[in-house]
Amino acid sequence: MKEASQVIGMEATWGGGGSPFAVSWRKLMMWIFLVGDALLFAGFLASYGFARLASPEWPERSQMFHLEFIALMTFILISSSATMATAVGAAHRGDRKLVLRCVLLTIVGGVAFLGMQAYEWTSLIRAGASLHANPWGVPHFSSYFFLITGFHGSHVLSGVIILGILAARLASGRAREESPELVGLYWHFVDLVWVFIFTLFYLI
């Protein structure tokens, strides 16, 4: 009688069965979750694109945004993704101190991003923007803006909380070996979504 692990290892890639993707079930479930979440964002952004194309006019971006400020937010998020990738690399090499240090740096980046987003939202709300109206003449604009950046911001907040739990577990030596990689996949996804939001909202 063969062990289950031997049977899984012997199965061909396209033979189905135990491990056709050659990743752990946790990692596979994380990827499946991310694909589902990506489609949710794709739906939002496609809807935004359609509304924008269908609208005869759209507010000029310089009226509403300070591009230098948004560029700094982007810089912080990309840098936090690099520190997270370094944490995952360190976890694979067994360097626990570096993992914890990089996870903490990633948390700092996430919190800074959230603080800047809160500042940006406050400025727009003070200027008269809400979910159903704004002073720039196209109500759709602020509806989509608050919905999509808010949904992304809630992902950043969840990521910071998950990173905090990971840091606590790392500090107490209770983290699973695979945890930094799984949390890393989620954090990079947050960065990936921002790449689309930054381009479609702030640059085009």
Place this chain on the structure above:
Amino acid sequence: MASYKTYWYTWGVLLVLTLGMILAGGAAISKVWIVALLLAGMLAKATLILANFMHLRFERVGLILTVVMGIVFTALALFFGIAPDGVRILHLGQ
């Protein structure tokens, strides 16, 4: 597994691409070219993050195809399935 150098090289390329896109957004060229450049930059950045930060290039082809094609084809199918209805609704009152 990628080296630390790869992560920070990717970080540098992402920053350069971001800066390039900001400059392209204000360039004195036709709007069509600006949008094309920005979309190309956006896709290049997304590919770099997926491949190097999320380590997708080290996974089996089966997983890569499931993730990339899953997102791209489902998003396109959803968009082209829903957009015609959106256009029809827009013209209902005319």
